[in-house]
Amino acid sequence: MGAGDFESRWLRPDVNAVWTRFLQVTHRLEHHIDRRLQDNHGITHTQYEILVRLADADERALRMSDLADQIVTAKSAVTYQVNRLTDMGLVHRRKCDADNRGTWVTLTPAGLERLEQAAPCILSLVRELFLDDLNCTQSAELDKLLGTWSDNLDEHERNPVRHPEH
Amino acid sequence: MGAGDFESRWLRPDVNAVWTRFLQVTHRLEHHIDRRLQDNHGITHTQYEILVRLADADERALRMSDLADQIVTAKSAVTYQVNRLTDMGLVHRRKCDADNRGTWVTLTPAGLERLEQAAPCILSLVRELFLDDLNCTQSAELDKLLGTWSDNLDEHERNPVRHPEH
DNA sequence: CTAGGATTGTTCGAAATTGAACCAGCCGCG
């Protein structure tokens, strides 16, 4: 079997190792953060992400679908979590007057406070686990990697399927 | 507020952008692969991962807990998915004679076949989305990044909590 | 040998995620 033959169906072993390690590391990171967040602050990572995105947004408000886009989940999951967060009093729905279908989600003062409690803890964790050991060239490199991956995903979402067989 | 003060509680904006992009990209990658796998091959990404790990393993067999470690999920999730896969006839449980508590999981011929059907499709997707645009130095860099992240996680799991306050 | 502690895998209930169906409300074209 020639090298090209091999490469066309399988990944080279080293490359394969990179990919599996990537999957493992990302999962471990998520679990670690999730655990810390739940133990110390009583919120899920997705809930935390929602709070962060709201705090970062202009006017501290986002539409449901913007939220879904930013945290990359199904719309229904956003509905669920926003319900959860309103139950906790951390978030608040407001009617959108420009578009009667839409709703703005905003942080309540309690939500902002909770975020400010949780953020330092989580950010220091992110630093320790993820960024502290990066030098400048590495973080630039990582940024570029993320950029190409993101572009590739955009591309793939634009023209749907490239391998419809099987 | 001094820079150090800022850095101690928040991330520098550019660094923060890298982190959020990282989260988004990883989620999008998973969704993309999951979708492709379900549409074209009728299995979940986690199920696919189980098949892959079994095929890669010595003797094509793994213990339940090894599977849990490798795909990074709760043991109960592995039990659930292995049940699912045995229902589909892709996988098979065998008693472990060396340790009466344990069970070996192995691929059935049908499981191997299914994997061989799915793998090329998925691997080409991984290549297109993830690796094709990496040159040698980049992939070496990525490998190093994964290594340090992995080490950091190991470290953090060894000595449990570093920020118990809050 | 045996008692105590660790490990293996399953079960169970609770939570989260998904996709499809659905109802408005928007918008553009006749």
Next chain:
DNA sequence: CGCGGCTGGTTCAATTTCGAACAATCCTAG
């Protein structure tokens, strides 16, 4: 107008995941 198509959000059932509790087995110290 007003009739399709599109978008924003919610609801619902089905699937998956998690963690805690558990039973069975292993292992080690005394």
